[in-house]
Amino acid sequence: MIALGLEGSANKIGVGVISHHANGKAASVLSNIRHTYVSPPGEGFLPKDVAKHHRIWVVTLVKEAMAVAGVTIADIGCICYTKGPGMGAPLQSVAVAARMLSLLWDKDLVGVNHCVGHIEMGREITGAHNPVVLYVSGGNTQVIAYAEQRYRIFGEALDIAVGNCLDRFARTLQISNDPAPGYNIEQLAKKGKVLLDLPYAVKGMDCSFAGILTTIDILAAELKANPEQRDPLSGELITTADLCFSLQETVYAMLVEITERAMAHVGSNQVLIVGGVGCNERLQEMMDLMARDRGGSVFATDERYCIDNGIMIAHAGLIAYEAGFKTPLEESTCTQRFRTDEVLVSWRD
Template identity: 85%
Template sequence: MIAIGLEGSANKLGVGIISHPSPGKPAQILSNLRHTFNAPPGEGFLPKDTAKHHRSWVVQLVKQAMAEAKVTIKDVDCICYTKGPGMGAPLQSVAVAARMLALLWEKELVGVNHCVGHIEMGREITGADNPVVLYVSGGNTQVIAYAEQRYRIFGEALDIAVGNCLDRFARTLEISNDPAPGYNIEQLAKKGKVLLDLPYAVKGMDCSFAGILSSIDVLAAELKANPETKDPITGEIITTADLCFTLQETVYAMLVEITERAMAHVGSSQVLIVGGVGCNERLQEMMGLMTAGRGGSVFATDERFCIDNGIMIAHAGLRAYETGFRTPLEESTCTQRFRTDEMFIKWRD
């Protein structure tokens, strides 16, 4: 079976085509294209501008994906699209495009939970068996484990997502959004040496990042007013790189802590990191140190599959389609709030 997947829950428009051969064999990725809308430095991407970008590029990406995959319309079994969660206007643009293709090609629709798409793609690529999942992106922060055909949420962000925290601090610093604000913070953090004092907000299995963002913004304002600001403990002059280093070390330590707590709770020795923030090498390193101490292992993918993409929607959608799931045309809506644990995972035991 072959599916085409459309992803557009945020500023990245993705189109992917995947083939599921006979049971027991790995999926075949036929094409995986993506185009990103980048706002100017110091600004975030607005829903209306992002939706316009998606509408402008979706037809071209679908044509390119079909050509790259060397498939025709008759080869495609279903059209999969991101139903949510995400930003309203971009989600609507992709849903309309999916309905257009379904009507034009006379194919069935499959609405996919964006978070489940990340998890299923991560499991497929890494071969992780039954891991605790750390899902970290611009809009979501969740610690998840599978049980009884649901992905159960053990802990999550109580306010803003960790990726949103990083993105908004990039705006404070007015650094480029290309290729991604979080990536640019990561590169600056590699040059940082001074670890400053920030709030550490772990509350049971949950995290809070808004107060941390407010605190690091205050430090950034002080540094901007006085570039010779020194660390009160070491006496070293504080740099922008130190602020990025401090922010990363603090928020990632929080994520490692709640992930380890979930591992202990469910008795798992594996951690799978998914979502755009999952590309961060420092997060992967810290998680690897924690899992090694427990005799376990950490699994992660590169930017092709960590960052929002169409292939993950095609893969999860085709899994659901193979078990008989369909999204009727009159129900092919989208929603900004679509919990990970709302989706029934019929294809897993």
Template identity: 75%
Template sequence: MGAPLVSVALVARTLSLLYNKPLVGVNHCVGHIEMGRQITGAKNPVVLYVSGGNTQVIAYSQQCYRIFGETLDIAVGNCLDRFARVINLSNDPSPGYNIEQEAKKGKRLLPLPYTTKGMDVSLSGILTSTEAYTLDKRFRPDDLRTGENDTEDIITPQDLCFSLQETVFAMLVEITERAMAHIGSKEVLIVGGVGCNERLQDMMGIMAKERGGQVFATDERFCIDNGIMIAQAGLLSYRMGFTTPLEKSTCTQRFRTDEVHVAWRA
């Protein structure tokens, strides 16, 4: 949220008044979902929405995107970004992407808290535990495993990135599979910025294949926040006769996914 969204909303209101055009408010998550459905052709998937600010497992029912499970504390993207700062990874192009690349070099799966509570997950503990490894005397911040030192009892940043990814993504796969079993779906749609992660897509794909299903995902052009997803969701709402009065066109940070009337779906 913050200044960028407030500024864009101000421009949208101005254009609406200036050209006498209707204003249509859009829920951010619904924008991601409808963009994903449009691009991939997924019909009735279980949706895994993973980003810097959100972690939710969602499925459609009776003109509403129902939240089956979510994070109880921090979002998965926030978890990855914060650990990237701990080990001084660059923000270019993004902390999460750089963790993904470092994880490919990791060789050691370290024990970390695996916290699923029903359909929900908790990620703050795993972040704290991963950070704690950087204070371990075995931690080598500048060391890369090579053929010579693979047998040494050391912990590298790459090992930590690998362990963090594997554990967090396994938790997400588990709760997504439970939602698939509950609604009888064989489709998974991954949306949100973390959805670009190829390892997450691979792990989800293995699970879906074992269930006779498939995973739908988009590349970074559509996974990350973009104007097209907002326009798509806005168009769907407008076609159903929804508009937003100027006095109600506020930026609502806690506008939850399941508060939206999805009238364009049967």
């Protein structure tokens, strides 16, 4: 079975082609093509601009993905697309493209939950059996574990997602959004030495990031007004790199804490990190230290699979399709709010 997947829930439009083997061998990634809408430094991206970007690029990317994969229309078993969650206008653009291909090629449609796509691709690539999942991206922060055919949410962000917190601070600093604001914050943080005191907001299994963002924004404004500020404890000059370092250390420590609590709760010693923020090497390092102390291990993917991509939608959609699920044309809608635990995971025991 071969599936074509379309992802476009945020500023990336991705198209992937995947093949599942009948004998139970690992899936074959035939192509994984992506293009990113990059806004100017200091600015976020508007849904209407991202939607226009996706409409411009989708046909080109589908053609390229098919050519790289070496498949024809006749080879494709189903068209998978991101149903949600995400930004409304970009999701609509991709849903329309998926419906167009379904009608044009006479193929079944499969609507996929964006988060479930991340989880299933992570499980496939890493071989993690039944891990606690930390899903961290620009729009989502959730700690998840599988139970009784649902991906249950044990904890989540109560306000803004951790990726959104990092992206908005990059905007405050007026640093580039290319290739990603969070990536550029990570590179600056590697040069930081001074750990500043920031709010640490863990409430049970949930996190809050808005207060941390407000505090770090104030510190950035103070540093801009007076570049000669020194850390009261060490006496060292405070730099922009120190702000990035302090922000990362604080928010990632919070994520490690709630993940460890979930591991203890469900009795798992595996952690799978998925989503765009999951590429961050410091987060992976901190999580690995915690997991090793518990006699466990951490699984993570590289930027090909942790950043939004079409192949994760193709893979999750094809799993569901092989289990008998498909989306009728009249129900091939999209939604900004589609919780991870709403999906019946019929393909797992």
